[in-house]
Amino acid sequence: MTDAELIQELIVRKALIVHCSRPGKGDEGISGLLFPDDLRNAIEKCADENAELCCSVIWPGHLETFGDIGIILKAALDGFHNDDQYYRWGTFLDPTTDRRVGDGASFSRNAVEETFEQATDYN
Template sequence: MTLSELFEEFTKHEALLVHCSTPAKTKGPPPPGSSGRATLYFPEDMTTAKKLFEAGTQRLCCSVVWPAHPDAWGDIGLVLKPHDVASIVDVCPIDAGTPSDSSMGSGLGKPFCEQSVSETFKQPSGTHNEWGIRGAEIIGIFIKPNCDKPRVATLHKLSDLPGYDASMGDQSIVAERGVQLSEIEDNFPGLPLYTFHDGKVIDLRPNYATPYSET
């Protein structure tokens, strides 16, 4: 399968390839001897991923989403256009179980081909597929349907939360917060904001070309 043929499939299914800001975060630096990166929170997690995709230096976990299957690992993510076929490292129609630390090996992904793409689009809603991508152009931001304020992970001190009891002591915890569209636009200026509506990909700021078009 060529890259143009893949984009035709994406267009037919109204699909997007996305890398999301996941709300499942851990605290602190990676363990000694690990090649993993320290935990980042929005927007730094997505701006860092954007640089890695553009440089093509590291495989990152992504998902293909479409209107009947909007399941991804977060409410907001980067929309990707792989540089070439070689940028698609592996494809799995379900969660491939790839460790976030690349030094620990890969998951269940298979080589990119027509069959692996077809298997992705056969999966029911409620499941997560996983595509490993190394090298891509960022062509937009994905926002899950019906998310007025997408949820992202953040680091809070217990003492900053309502109802804090000093007898509990104080420490940093991973929590969630909502993100306004204006914050997304400030951090990713000029990129379209894609979501799904009535079975179609739409741009919340409708002044851009459709995803994966040749123009």
């Protein structure tokens, strides 16, 4: 699946890719940012094409996210999972590579379809 095909799938399903401000600081501890600074930081990260940012896909009838306010993303996607909560709350920081990693499937047509067809909680 190409990025253009993904965009078309999102349009057909009236879906959006979002990054939301989560309640509390999560695993960032005392150094974690709270709203609105966390979203400002996310917006700044989006300017870097190599930046990584967790997100959810929402559509009519499936509005599960990990926060109540967020930003809409147009992103190059790396991994998908239909049940983000089940897999260690999404991603974690690998201390060896200093990159976020998770248990999601690589970007593919099958992974995108599973996101819509088997969605549970936020994805």
